[in-house]
Amino acid sequence: MRAAVKALIFDVDGTLVDTEEIHRQAFNETFASLGLDWNWHRALYGKLLQVTGGKERLLHYLARYRPDEAPEWADGVKEIHALKTARYTALLEQGEIAFRPGIARLIEEAVSTGRRVAIATTTTRANVVALLQHATPKINASAFEVIVAGDEVARKKPSPEVYDEVLRQLGIPASQCVAIEDSANGVLSACRAGIPTLATPSLYTMGDDFFGAFAVMSDLGEPQRSFVHIDGAGFDEEMVSVAAIDRWLSLSRFLPRGSRGKGLHPPLVTALEMTQ
Numbered sequence: 001m002r003a004a005v006k007a008l009i010f011d012v013d014g015t016l017v018d019t020e021e022i023h024r025q026a027f028n029e030t031f032a033s034l035g036l037d038w039n040w041h042r043a044l045y046g047k048l049l050q051v052t053g054g055k056e057r058l059l060h061y062l063a064r065y066r067p068d069e070a071p072e073w074a075d076g077v078k079e080i081h082a083l084k085t086a087r088y089t090a091l092l093e094q095g096e097i098a099f100r101p102g103i104a105r106l107i108e109e110a111v112s113t114g115r116r117v118a119i120a121t122t123t124t125r126a127n128v129v130a131l132l133q134h135a136t137p138k139i140n141a142s143a144f145e146v147i148v149a150g151d152e153v154a155r156k157k158p159s160p161e162v163y164d165e166v167l168r169q170l171g172i173p174a175s176q177c178v179a180i181e182d183s184a185n186g187v188l189s190a191c192r193a194g195i196p197t198l199a200t201p202s203l204y205t206m207g208d209d210f211f212g213a214f215a216v217m218s219d220l221g222e223p224q225r226s227f228v229h230i231d232g233a234g235f236d237e238e239m240v241s242v243a244a245i246d247r248w249l250s251l252s253r254f255l256p257r258g259s260r261g262k263g264l265h266p267p268l269v270t271a272l273e274m275t276q
């Protein structure tokens with residue numbers, strides 16, 4: 001019997017839009033506006049991204065790279081981050097922001113075939129709202145039935161909490177959903193919640209280890225513009241479609257195995273296995 005996916009759960013940063021360069025710009029402009037000589041260049045930001053959440057990233061930066069200034073600024077991190085959020089949303093208003101290939105298409109297809117769509121993100125809710133307002137092609141924000149953002153759970157990714165909360169609000173078992181992520185921390189978070197996960201690496205996560213994802217591809221693909229298949233399911237597809245996801249879900253080897261928290265990684269199947 002074919003399993004039909006009931007809900008698609010999307011990460012935001014790196015998955016809906018490749019946003020981290022905009023986050024980095026917002027952080028750096030905020031530091032400059034406060035007269036701080038902190039500069040998060042690309043190589044450094046790549047390392048800092050291992051710590052999810054802007055406030056957590058700031059605290060880590062102070063402890064690791066600015067230990068002398070840490071006592072002075074640690075209490076101000078919340079305020080610095082609020083300024084950064086204001087700057088980030090202002091940058092989204094100004095810029096031409098595009099959804100990654102296949103995002104708008106897949107969401108439209110999901111909604112029109114009666115599937116539910118949700119967001120599980122580490123970023124701040126205001127950033128999600130601004131992104132959905134300004135990114136093109138336009139997606140009706142009401143398509144996202146459930147949105148759970150970073151500060152709405154106690155622990156950010158790679159903890160499963162944000163996905164657990166999305167599942168709770170949707171009222172759907174993890175095995176009937178698919179998560180779409182761009183980073184190792186995101187894949188880990190979704191897999192720990194028991195959700196079959198597909199990964200589309202982004203600028204800063206191309207070198208990540210996507211162990212646990214049932215498929216890895218360059219992006220979701222568009223008609224006449226196929227994704228580049230990287231690993232797992234989808235070697236014989238051009239686009240990630242709802243029909244393809246239904247097909248993949250019906251193959252039990254893609255589903256997370258074992259019990260919660262005990263090495264809960266679905267096998268990353270190879271193209272060879274797919275032909276069996």
Ligand code: XBP
Pocket residue numbers: 011012013014015020023051052053054055085120121122123124127150157186
């Ligand atoms: C991305 C993050 C976020 C952003 C910055 O996670 O880790 O911290 O870098 O956003 P995800 P904030 O891909 O899971 O959304 O500064 O608002 O935290």
Ligand code: MG
Pocket residue numbers: 011012013014015181182183186
């Ligand atoms: Mg992400």
